[in-house]
Amino acid sequence: MKYLVTGGAGFIGSHIVDELIRNNHQVVVIDNFSTGKEIFVSHHRHDPNFRLIKGDVLDKKLLTQTMKNIDFVFHLAAHADVRNGYTNHSVDHRQNLETTLSVLEAMFKNKVNKIAFTSTSSVYGDASVHPTPETYPFEPTSLYGATKAACESYIRAYAGYYDWQAYIFRLVSFIGERYTHGIIFDLIKKIADKPDKLTLFSDGSPKKSSLYVKDGVSAFFQVINKAKQQINIYNVGHEEIFTIDEIVNIILTVLKCRLPKSYLGGKRGWAGDNNFVHLDISKLKSLGWKPKKSLKEAVKLTIDYLLNQPELFRGK
Amino acid sequence: MKYLVTGGAGFIGSHIVDELIRNNHQVVVIDNFSTGKEIFVSHHRHDPNFRLIKGDVLDKKLLTQTMKNIDFVFHLAAHADVRNGYTNHSVDHRQNLETTLSVLEAMFKNKVNKIAFTSTSSVYGDASVHPTPETYPFEPTSLYGATKAACESYIRAYAGYYDWQAYIFRLVSFIGERYTHGIIFDLIKKIADKPDKLTLFSDGSPKKSSLYVKDGVSAFFQVINKAKQQINIYNVGHEEIFTIDEIVNIILTVLKCRLPKSYLGGKRGWAGDNNFVHLDISKLKSLGWKPKKSLKEAVKLTIDYLLNQPELFRGK
Numbered sequence: 001m002k003y004l005v006t007g008g009a010g011f012i013g014s015h016i017v018d019e020l021i022r023n024n025h026q027v028v029v030i031d032n033f034s035t036g037k038e039i040f041v042s043h044h045r046h047d048p049n050f051r052l053i054k055g056d057v058l059d060k061k062l063l064t065q066t067m068k069n070i071d072f073v074f075h076l077a078a079h080a081d082v083r084n085g086y087t088n089h090s091v092d093h094r095q096n097l098e099t100t101l102s103v104l105e106a107m108f109k110n111k112v113n114k115i116a117f118t119s120t121s122s123v124y125g126d127a128s129v130h131p132t133p134e135t136y137p138f139e140p141t142s143l144y145g146a147t148k149a150a151c152e153s154y155i156r157a158y159a160g161y162y163d164w165q166a167y168i169f170r171l172v173s174f175i176g177e178r179y180t181h182g183i184i185f186d187l188i189k190k191i192a193d194k195p196d197k198l199t200l201f202s203d204g205s206p207k208k209s210s211l212y213v214k215d216g217v218s219a220f221f222q223v224i225n226k227a228k229q230q231i232n233i234y235n236v237g238h239e240e241i242f243t244i245d246e247i248v249n250i251i252l253t254v255l256k257c258r259l260p261k262s263y264l265g266g267k268r269g270w271a272g273d274n275n276f277v278h279l280d281i282s283k284l285k286s287l288g289w290k291p292k293k294s295l296k297e298a299v300k301l302t303i304d305y306l307l308n309q310p311e312l313f314r315g316k
Numbered sequence: 317m318k319y320l321v322t323g324g325a326g327f328i329g330s331h332i333v334d335e336l337i338r339n340n341h342q343v344v345v346i347d348n349f350s351t352g353k354e355i356f357v358s359h360h361r362h363d364p365n366f367r368l369i370k371g372d373v374l375d376k377k378l379l380t381q382t383m384k385n386i387d388f389v390f391h392l393a394a395h396a397d398v399r400n401g402y403t404n405h406s407v408d409h410r411q412n413l414e415t416t417l418s419v420l421e422a423m424f425k426n427k428v429n430k431i432a433f434t435s436t437s438s439v440y441g442d443a444s445v446h447p448t449p450e451t452y453p454f455e456p457t458s459l460y461g462a463t464k465a466a467c468e469s470y471i472r473a474y475a476g477y478y479d480w481q482a483y484i485f486r487l488v489s490f491i492g493e494r495y496t497h498g499i500i501f502d503l504i505k506k507i508a509d510k511p512d513k514l515t516l517f518s519d520g521s522p523k524k525s526s527l528y529v530k531d532g533v534s535a536f537f538q539v540i541n542k543a544k545q546q547i548n549i550y551n552v553g554h555e556e557i558f559t560i561d562e563i564v565n566i567i568l569t570v571l572k573c574r575l576p577k578s579y580l581g582g583k584r585g586w587a588g589d590n591n592f593v594h595l596d597i598s599k600l601k602s603l604g605w606k607p608k609k610s611l612k613e614a615v616k617l618t619i620d621y622l623l624n625q626p627e628l629f630r631g632k
Contacts, residue, residue, distance in 0.1 A: 085473065125472070135453055137451055137452065137453045137454065138469055138472075139547075140469050141473065141477075146466075146469035146472060150413070150462075153454055153463075154462045156454075156462060160456075161401075161402050
């Protein structure tokens with residue numbers, strides 16, 4: 001099989017590439033390196049099954065050429081920071097929805113009929129049901145969540161029209177090796193500046209869910225190998241759930257840091273944030289998958305990785 | 317109150333304008349007359365509360381100027397033909413989603429904080445629950461449905477960010493005076509060509525729901541006056557439901573036409589069509605609303621209207 005991974009040099013995309021290469025598949029990566037990094041895939045550069053294209057998914061001519069003879073698309077290229085939509089109304093629309101439309105059109109032109117797409121728990125917004133099942137309606141509170149919900153809807157329409165198979169994954173926050181933004185990153189960066197206290201956006205009470213990236217990627221392949229519907233939608237998360245305060249305590253313990261904490265905010269970390277994210281993963285587990293790492297283990301692996309990559313913090 | 321009605325010279329929009337003017341509100345209509353018609357609002361042209369702007373909602377400069385001092389937006393401007401998305405992938409995206417984004421940005425720039433939006437039963441796609449409640453997830457099978465679902469998601473995000481109030485109506489097919497496309501229109505046109513039989517796209521079995529336009533507009537105002545949530549989502553339909561074959565029979569009876577019928581198709585009228593549309597309207601009815609016209613009465617009113625407007629058929 002020949003796979004195209006958009007955003008394949010990114011945090012999650014590069015782990016998918018590792019898994020595909022390990023299974024002797026042909027892999028083409030297209031990445032504009034806006035947040036992806038060449039070093040995340042450079043260990044494959046001499047593999048004849050691996051090809052890296054530095055380019056933008058919005059370059060329709062390039063993408064249509066790149067899509068030639070592809071059997072399966074992992075569409076990861078996206079704007080990954082939930083917080084920006086409040087102050088920038090176009091970034092999610094352009095980098096999530098328009099990017100996805102570009103992928104769908106290039107697939108259509110090349111008669112590619114299989115797509116896996118990384119959506120988000122943010123499509124559920126402030127869900128009233130926890131853990132939240134896949135049947136819960138879209139109630140996004142951010143443009144990030146709204147654009148991902150829109151992508152899912154467009155993928156459904158193309159899949160329905162042209163008899164494609166689609167795998168849609170609604171992700172909690174992934175952490176682990178190659179993680180480059182989020183609360184662990186922010187905290188390590190803050191502590192490195194040697195403050196006299198650690199300032200947090202919220203009041204510490206929001207409840208969040210995270211998953212170790214390699215467990216997440218194993219979930220993707222479990223679904224792709226086992227799920228047989230035309231449209232296959234799966235939450236990808238963890239049964240464990242912690243408050244922001246508890247997560248910060250875990251991070252501080254791993255870092256052996258004893259700074260006092262200061263809470264700036266209310267029930268939300270930022271405009272559009274959801275203060276209770278807990279996905280029902282029983283559908284995923286029914287396929288025989290379960291996560292191998294606890295949240296604590298995943299946080300520790302993430303911190304170990306970040307502390308060995310000081311260049312990630314330069315200029316941020 | 318000063319209202320902006322986008323697509324206010326269209327089938328549904330012009331009935332909203334009538335109701336607003338009747339209640340002594342100031343009304344600004346913006347319409348590009350792609351499907352709207354000046355004659356649908358020309359009876360208001362001497363009313364000092366009425367202003368008509370011939371222009372496109374996608375003209376951001378014009379729309380931002382037009383939005384000045386508006387209190388409430390009825391956003392109706394849209395591509396209204398569900399069938400086109402299969403062969404034209406950009407028409408729904410441009411005329412539904414990009415148009416809605418233009419409206420949301422102009423509202424944001426002018427601090428307008430109330431919007432009513434006409435969505436569609438097509439967001440539910442081939443729902444497995446009938447009648448389908450508002451809590452059913454989005455499962456669109458057409459780009460028309462997908463783009464309307466996307467619009468709803470973006471409206472939610474803006475409303476959440478900026479504390480707007482939003483009224484989202486998911487409509488079945490509306491019929492009645494000023495109706496200009498759909499099955500009744502198509503059948504009258506076909507019969508006028510004096511065929512020896514009447515050819516239908518499907519096998520006649522799809523079950524559809526329709527609502528008399530004035531009943532629909534009264535539902536909009538009932539919700540706006542009574543519903544108090546930040547995001548208010550209401551199905552707008554009828555408890556009556558008929559197969560296409562039954563609807564055709566009603567139309568033929570009203571027209572006193574005895575042509576034999578011929579069925580071209582299968583279970584769907586076109587790619588992306590949904591063969592069972594029946595909305596749960598109990599949420600709407602709980603506000604004290606009910607439709608005044610039966611489907612038969614609404615079909616008769618629609619036919620009476622169309623037979624008196626032969627110019628609508630010219631060039632179609």
